[in-house]
Amino acid sequence: MSDIDLIIERLEMRGHRVTASRRRVIEAVLAQPSHFTVDDVLHSARKVGRATVFRTMKLLHDLNLVCRVLLDDGTLHYRLSTRGHHHHLVCTDCGRVEDFSNCDVGALVQELSRATAYEIQTHWLEVYGRCASCRLLHPRAASIGS
Amino acid sequence: MSDIDLIIERLEMRGHRVTASRRRVIEAVLAQPSHFTVDDVLHSARKVGRATVFRTMKLLHDLNLVCRVLLDDGTLHYRLSTRGHHHHLVCTDCGRVEDFSNCDVGALVQELSRATAYEIQTHWLEVYGRCASCRLLHPRAASIGS
DNA sequence: TTTTATAGTGAGACAGAGTATCAGGAGCCG
DNA sequence: CGGCTCCTGATACTCTGTCTCACTATAAAA
Numbered sequence: 001m002s003d004i005d006l007i008i009e010r011l012e013m014r015g016h017r018v019t020a021s022r023r024r025v026i027e028a029v030l031a032q033p034s035h036f037t038v039d040d041v042l043h044s045a046r047k048v049g050r051a052t053v054f055r056t057m058k059l060l061h062d063l064n065l066v067c068r069v070l071l072d073d074g075t076l077h078y079r080l081s082t083r084g085h086h087h088h089l090v091c092t093d094c095g096r097v098e099d100f101s102n103c104d105v106g107a108l109v110q111e112l113s114r115a116t117a118y119e120i121q122t123h124w125l126e127v128y129g130r131c132a133s134c135r136l137l138h139p140r141a142a143s144i145g146s
Numbered sequence: 147m148s149d150i151d152l153i154i155e156r157l158e159m160r161g162h163r164v165t166a167s168r169r170r171v172i173e174a175v176l177a178q179p180s181h182f183t184v185d186d187v188l189h190s191a192r193k194v195g196r197a198t199v200f201r202t203m204k205l206l207h208d209l210n211l212v213c214r215v216l217l218d219d220g221t222l223h224y225r226l227s228t229r230g231h232h233h234h235l236v237c238t239d240c241g242r243v244e245d246f247s248n249c250d251v252g253a254l255v256q257e258l259s260r261a262t263a264y265e266i267q268t269h270w271l272e273v274y275g276r277c278a279s280c281r282l283l284h285p286r287a288a289s290i291g292s
Numbered sequence: 293t294t295t296t297a298t299a300g301t302g303a304g305a306c307a308g309a310g311t312a313t314c315a316g317g318a319g320c321c322g
Numbered sequence: 323c324g325g326c327t328c329c330t331g332a333t334a335c336t337c338t339g340t341c342t343c344a345c346t347a348t349a350a351a352a
Contacts, residue, residue, distance in 0.1 A: 120235075120274070122273075163318085165330080197312090200311080
Protein backbone atom coordinates (compact mmCIF):
# COMPACT_ATOMS: atom_id res chain seq x y z
CA MET A 1 0.00 0.00 0.00
CA SER A 2 1.41 3.36 -0.98
CA ASP A 3 2.02 6.27 1.36
CA ILE A 4 -0.92 8.19 0.07
CA ASP A 5 -3.30 5.29 0.57
CA LEU A 6 -2.16 4.92 4.15
CA ILE A 7 -2.90 8.55 4.83
CA ILE A 8 -6.25 8.37 3.08
CA GLU A 9 -7.21 5.32 5.08
CA ARG A 10 -6.39 7.28 8.22
CA LEU A 11 -8.64 10.12 7.11
CA GLU A 12 -11.52 7.73 6.47
CA MET A 13 -11.02 6.03 9.81
CA ARG A 14 -11.55 9.34 11.53
CA GLY A 15 -14.66 10.10 9.54
CA HIS A 16 -13.15 12.73 7.25
CA ARG A 17 -14.18 12.78 3.64
CA VAL A 18 -11.69 11.93 0.97
CA THR A 19 -11.93 14.72 -1.55
CA ALA A 20 -9.98 15.53 -4.68
CA SER A 21 -8.46 18.61 -3.04
CA ARG A 22 -7.25 16.65 -0.07
CA ARG A 23 -5.67 14.09 -2.36
CA ARG A 24 -3.87 16.85 -4.23
CA VAL A 25 -2.57 18.41 -1.03
CA ILE A 26 -1.40 15.07 0.33
CA GLU A 27 0.35 14.26 -2.95
CA ALA A 28 2.07 17.64 -2.81
CA VAL A 29 3.17 17.05 0.76
CA LEU A 30 4.59 13.65 -0.15
CA ALA A 31 6.48 15.23 -3.04
CA GLN A 32 8.22 17.81 -0.85
CA PRO A 33 11.78 17.51 0.42
CA SER A 34 12.26 16.74 4.08
CA HIS A 35 10.72 19.95 5.31
CA PHE A 36 8.60 22.60 3.71
CA THR A 37 6.27 25.48 4.37
CA VAL A 38 2.57 25.74 3.75
CA ASP A 39 3.51 28.03 0.91
CA ASP A 40 5.59 25.33 -0.75
CA VAL A 41 2.61 23.01 -0.68
CA LEU A 42 0.41 25.79 -1.97
CA HIS A 43 2.62 26.25 -5.02
CA SER A 44 3.04 22.56 -5.57
CA ALA A 45 -0.62 21.63 -5.28
CA ARG A 46 -2.13 23.62 -8.11
CA LYS A 47 -5.86 24.05 -8.36
CA VAL A 48 -6.34 23.93 -4.61
CA GLY A 49 -7.44 27.04 -2.75
CA ARG A 50 -5.19 28.66 -0.22
CA ALA A 51 -7.67 28.19 2.60
CA THR A 52 -8.00 24.52 1.81
CA VAL A 53 -4.26 23.97 1.92
CA PHE A 54 -4.13 25.56 5.35
CA ARG A 55 -7.13 23.55 6.48
CA THR A 56 -5.67 20.31 5.19
CA MET A 57 -2.27 20.94 6.77
CA LYS A 58 -4.00 21.54 10.07
CA LEU A 59 -5.97 18.35 9.62
CA LEU A 60 -2.83 16.37 8.86
CA HIS A 61 -1.21 17.88 11.90
CA ASP A 62 -4.18 16.99 14.08
CA LEU A 63 -3.96 13.43 12.79
CA ASN A 64 -0.24 13.38 13.66
CA LEU A 65 0.66 12.72 10.07
CA VAL A 66 2.74 15.84 9.84
CA CYS A 67 4.69 17.79 12.43
CA ARG A 68 5.90 21.33 12.81
CA VAL A 69 9.52 22.49 12.85
CA LEU A 70 10.40 25.91 14.16
CA LEU A 71 13.38 27.21 12.21
CA ASP A 72 16.12 29.39 13.56
CA ASP A 73 14.71 32.46 11.85
CA GLY A 74 11.30 31.97 13.41
CA THR A 75 9.52 30.54 10.39
CA LEU A 76 7.34 27.51 10.81
CA HIS A 77 7.98 24.52 8.59
CA TYR A 78 6.29 21.16 8.28
CA ARG A 79 7.57 17.68 7.76
CA LEU A 80 6.08 14.19 7.58
CA SER A 81 6.04 12.61 10.97
CA THR A 82 7.65 9.25 10.83
CA ARG A 83 7.43 8.24 14.44
CA GLY A 84 5.55 9.44 17.46
CA HIS A 85 7.11 12.05 19.69
CA HIS A 86 10.51 13.23 18.53
CA HIS A 87 12.62 16.32 18.11
CA HIS A 88 14.53 18.03 15.36
CA LEU A 89 18.13 18.87 14.76
CA VAL A 90 18.23 21.60 12.15
CA CYS A 91 21.28 22.61 10.14
CA THR A 92 21.42 26.40 10.13
CA ASP A 93 23.39 26.43 6.88
CA CYS A 94 21.61 24.07 4.52
CA GLY A 95 18.36 23.60 6.39
CA ARG A 96 18.65 19.83 6.60
CA VAL A 97 16.59 18.35 9.41
CA GLU A 98 17.37 15.21 11.43
CA ASP A 99 14.97 13.55 13.79
CA PHE A 100 15.96 12.23 17.14
CA SER A 101 13.93 10.66 19.85
CA ASN A 102 16.52 8.92 21.99
CA CYS A 103 16.64 11.90 24.28
CA ASP A 104 16.72 12.31 28.02
CA VAL A 105 14.07 14.96 28.11
CA GLY A 106 11.79 12.50 29.86
CA ALA A 107 14.04 12.42 32.89
CA LEU A 108 14.43 16.18 32.84
CA VAL A 109 10.70 16.61 32.69
CA GLN A 110 10.15 14.32 35.65
CA GLU A 111 12.69 16.19 37.72
CA LEU A 112 11.12 19.46 36.69
CA SER A 113 7.67 18.21 37.57
CA ARG A 114 8.81 17.26 41.04
CA ALA A 115 10.62 20.54 41.61
CA THR A 116 7.84 22.83 40.43
CA ALA A 117 4.65 20.86 41.17
CA TYR A 118 3.61 21.38 37.58
CA GLU A 119 1.77 18.63 35.77
CA ILE A 120 3.87 18.48 32.64
CA GLN A 121 1.84 17.92 29.51
CA THR A 122 4.18 18.35 26.62
CA HIS A 123 7.37 20.00 25.49
CA TRP A 124 8.97 21.42 22.42
CA LEU A 125 12.66 21.03 21.71
CA GLU A 126 14.54 22.13 18.64
CA VAL A 127 18.32 21.92 18.34
CA TYR A 128 20.27 24.02 15.85
CA GLY A 129 23.74 23.41 14.50
CA ARG A 130 25.79 22.83 11.37
CA CYS A 131 25.86 19.45 9.72
CA ALA A 132 29.06 17.61 8.78
CA SER A 133 29.02 18.55 5.09
CA CYS A 134 28.38 22.22 5.72
CA ARG A 135 31.27 22.27 8.16
CA LEU A 136 33.55 20.75 5.53
CA LEU A 137 32.40 23.16 2.84
CA HIS A 138 32.51 26.31 4.92
CA PRO A 139 34.74 25.71 7.94
CA ARG A 140 33.88 28.06 10.81
CA ALA A 141 32.56 30.65 8.36
CA ALA A 142 30.19 33.49 9.03
CA SER A 143 29.60 32.66 12.64
CA ILE A 144 30.45 36.10 13.94
CA GLY A 145 28.05 38.96 14.37
CA SER A 146 24.37 39.10 15.17
CA MET B 147 21.17 51.83 40.26
CA SER B 148 17.68 51.13 39.03
CA ASP B 149 16.74 48.55 36.41
CA ILE B 150 16.11 51.15 33.78
CA ASP B 151 19.46 52.80 34.29
CA LEU B 152 21.20 49.48 33.88
CA ILE B 153 19.48 48.89 30.59
CA ILE B 154 20.19 52.41 29.39
CA GLU B 155 23.83 52.03 30.28
CA ARG B 156 23.90 48.90 28.18
CA LEU B 157 22.42 50.76 25.24
CA GLU B 158 25.01 53.49 25.50
CA MET B 159 27.80 50.98 25.76
CA ARG B 160 26.79 49.54 22.43
CA GLY B 161 26.60 52.93 20.81
CA HIS B 162 22.82 53.21 20.67
CA ARG B 163 21.21 56.54 21.35
CA VAL B 164 19.14 57.00 24.45
CA THR B 165 15.92 58.57 23.22
CA ALA B 166 12.69 59.46 24.95
CA SER B 167 10.81 56.76 23.03
CA ARG B 168 13.27 54.08 24.02
CA ARG B 169 12.96 55.13 27.64
CA ARG B 170 9.20 54.87 27.42
CA VAL B 171 9.35 51.43 25.87
CA ILE B 172 11.82 50.19 28.46
CA GLU B 173 9.69 51.58 31.27
CA ALA B 174 6.67 49.82 29.80
CA VAL B 175 8.58 46.56 29.56
CA LEU B 176 9.69 46.83 33.16
CA ALA B 177 6.09 47.47 34.22
CA GLN B 178 4.77 44.31 32.58
CA PRO B 179 4.00 41.09 34.42
CA SER B 180 6.37 38.18 33.91
CA HIS B 181 5.63 37.78 30.24
CA PHE B 182 3.94 39.94 27.67
CA THR B 183 3.47 40.53 23.97
CA VAL B 184 4.68 43.38 21.85
CA ASP B 185 1.09 44.49 21.80
CA ASP B 186 0.99 44.76 25.59
CA VAL B 187 3.99 47.05 25.47
CA LEU B 188 2.41 49.00 22.66
CA HIS B 189 -0.68 49.70 24.75
CA SER B 190 1.30 50.41 27.87
CA ALA B 191 3.82 52.76 26.29
CA ARG B 192 1.56 55.50 25.02
CA LYS B 193 2.90 58.09 22.60
CA VAL B 194 5.32 55.65 21.04
CA GLY B 195 4.79 54.51 17.48
CA ARG B 196 4.07 50.90 16.67
CA ALA B 197 7.15 50.53 14.49
CA THR B 198 9.35 51.94 17.22
CA VAL B 199 8.03 49.48 19.77
CA PHE B 200 8.86 46.61 17.43
CA ARG B 201 12.27 48.09 16.69
CA THR B 202 13.03 48.60 20.36
CA MET B 203 11.91 45.09 21.31
CA LYS B 204 14.18 43.69 18.65
CA LEU B 205 17.00 45.85 19.95
CA LEU B 206 16.43 44.65 23.50
CA HIS B 207 16.39 41.10 22.24
CA ASP B 208 19.63 41.59 20.33
CA LEU B 209 21.19 42.96 23.50
CA ASN B 210 19.96 39.89 25.39
CA LEU B 211 17.95 42.05 27.73
CA VAL B 212 14.74 40.35 26.80
CA CYS B 213 13.96 36.82 25.59
CA ARG B 214 11.21 35.19 23.62
CA VAL B 215 8.74 32.60 24.89
CA LEU B 216 6.79 30.51 22.43
CA LEU B 217 3.38 29.81 23.91
CA ASP B 218 1.37 26.66 23.42
CA ASP B 219 -0.98 28.39 20.99
CA GLY B 220 1.88 29.56 18.82
CA THR B 221 1.96 33.17 19.96
CA LEU B 222 5.28 34.76 20.73
CA HIS B 223 5.69 36.44 24.09
CA TYR B 224 8.58 38.30 25.63
CA ARG B 225 10.03 38.41 29.08
CA LEU B 226 12.97 40.09 30.77
CA SER B 227 15.99 37.86 30.67
CA THR B 228 17.32 37.49 34.14
CA ARG B 229 20.11 35.04 33.53
CA GLY B 230 21.92 33.79 30.51
CA HIS B 231 20.73 30.66 28.79
CA HIS B 232 17.59 29.16 30.27
CA HIS B 233 14.29 27.59 29.37
CA HIS B 234 10.65 28.14 30.14
CA LEU B 235 7.98 26.10 31.82
CA VAL B 236 4.64 27.57 30.77
CA CYS B 237 1.31 26.91 32.48
CA THR B 238 -1.23 26.24 29.76
CA ASP B 239 -4.09 27.38 32.00
CA CYS B 240 -3.00 30.66 33.53
CA GLY B 241 -0.01 31.42 31.35
CA ARG B 242 2.44 31.67 34.24
CA VAL B 243 6.03 31.16 33.16
CA GLU B 244 8.84 29.65 35.23
CA ASP B 245 12.47 29.73 34.25
CA PHE B 246 14.75 26.81 34.64
CA SER B 247 18.36 26.37 33.69
CA ASN B 248 19.43 23.37 35.75
CA CYS B 249 18.71 21.10 32.84
CA ASP B 250 20.50 18.18 31.33
CA VAL B 251 20.17 19.37 27.80
CA GLY B 252 23.89 19.96 27.72
CA ALA B 253 24.58 16.24 28.04
CA LEU B 254 21.92 15.44 25.48
CA VAL B 255 23.41 17.92 23.07
CA GLN B 256 26.89 16.45 23.45
CA GLU B 257 25.60 12.97 22.80
CA LEU B 258 23.68 14.23 19.82
CA SER B 259 26.69 16.03 18.47
CA ARG B 260 28.76 12.87 18.65
CA ALA B 261 26.08 10.75 17.04
CA THR B 262 25.29 13.08 14.14
CA ALA B 263 28.57 14.93 13.55
CA TYR B 264 26.68 18.20 13.80
CA GLU B 265 28.33 21.18 15.42
CA ILE B 266 25.57 22.14 17.80
CA GLN B 267 25.14 25.87 18.14
CA THR B 268 22.04 26.41 20.18
CA HIS B 269 18.73 24.92 21.14
CA TRP B 270 15.24 25.94 22.07
CA LEU B 271 13.26 24.13 24.72
CA GLU B 272 9.82 25.04 26.01
CA VAL B 273 7.91 22.84 28.44
CA TYR B 274 4.15 23.08 28.87
CA GLY B 275 2.06 21.94 31.79
CA ARG B 276 -0.37 23.02 34.48
CA CYS B 277 0.86 24.76 37.58
CA ALA B 278 -0.06 23.68 41.11
CA SER B 279 -2.74 26.31 41.68
CA CYS B 280 -4.48 25.69 38.38
CA ARG B 281 -4.56 21.98 39.16
CA LEU B 282 -6.19 22.73 42.52
CA LEU B 283 -8.72 25.11 41.03
CA HIS B 284 -9.71 23.02 38.03
CA PRO B 285 -8.71 19.43 38.70
CA ARG B 286 -8.23 17.53 35.44
CA ALA B 287 -10.73 19.85 33.73
CA ALA B 288 -11.10 20.52 30.04
CA SER B 289 -8.27 18.29 28.98
CA ILE B 290 -10.32 16.36 26.48
CA GLY B 291 -10.86 17.27 22.87
CA SER B 292 -8.67 18.97 20.31
C1' DT C 293 -29.13 4.33 -8.95
C1' DT C 294 -31.05 8.36 -7.16
C1' DT C 295 -31.60 11.21 -3.34
C1' DT C 296 -30.13 13.82 0.42
C1' DA C 297 -27.80 15.77 4.46
C1' DT C 298 -23.86 17.93 5.31
C1' DA C 299 -18.79 18.21 5.22
C1' DG C 300 -15.76 20.40 2.36
C1' DT C 301 -14.34 23.98 -1.11
C1' DG C 302 -12.70 28.36 -3.15
C1' DA C 303 -12.65 33.31 -3.59
C1' DG C 304 -11.94 36.92 -1.27
C1' DA C 305 -12.44 39.77 2.84
C1' DC C 306 -10.36 40.12 7.06
C1' DA C 307 -7.00 40.03 11.02
C1' DG C 308 -2.58 40.10 13.44
C1' DA C 309 2.32 40.41 13.41
C1' DG C 310 6.02 42.39 11.68
C1' DT C 311 8.84 45.24 8.00
C1' DA C 312 9.96 49.11 4.59
C1' DT C 313 9.85 53.80 3.43
C1' DC C 314 10.69 58.45 4.09
C1' DA C 315 10.24 63.13 5.61
C1' DG C 316 11.05 65.31 9.73
C1' DG C 317 12.92 65.49 14.64
C1' DA C 318 16.17 64.77 18.30
C1' DG C 319 20.84 62.91 20.33
C1' DC C 320 25.41 63.23 20.73
C1' DC C 321 29.85 65.16 19.66
C1' DG C 322 32.88 68.75 18.51
C1' DC D 323 25.67 76.19 19.23
C1' DG D 324 25.87 73.58 14.83
C1' DG D 325 25.37 69.79 12.34
C1' DC D 326 25.94 64.93 11.15
C1' DT D 327 23.29 60.94 11.78
C1' DC D 328 20.52 58.03 14.03
C1' DC D 329 15.96 57.58 15.40
C1' DT D 330 10.97 58.29 15.07
C1' DG D 331 6.18 58.03 13.63
C1' DA D 332 2.73 57.56 10.14
C1' DT D 333 1.48 54.75 6.87
C1' DA D 334 1.62 51.45 3.34
C1' DC D 335 2.78 47.00 2.69
C1' DT D 336 3.88 41.89 3.23
C1' DC D 337 3.12 37.48 5.11
C1' DT D 338 0.74 34.02 7.50
C1' DG D 339 -3.31 32.37 8.79
C1' DT D 340 -8.58 32.55 9.71
C1' DC D 341 -13.54 33.58 8.61
C1' DT D 342 -17.52 33.87 5.69
C1' DC D 343 -20.63 32.29 2.56
C1' DA D 344 -22.59 30.61 -1.54
C1' DC D 345 -21.71 26.56 -3.96
C1' DT D 346 -20.09 21.59 -4.71
C1' DA D 347 -19.24 16.90 -4.04
C1' DT D 348 -18.99 13.00 -0.83
C1' DA D 349 -20.94 9.17 1.67
C1' DA D 350 -24.64 6.88 3.03
C1' DA D 351 -29.53 6.00 2.96
C1' DA D 352 -33.56 4.91 0.22
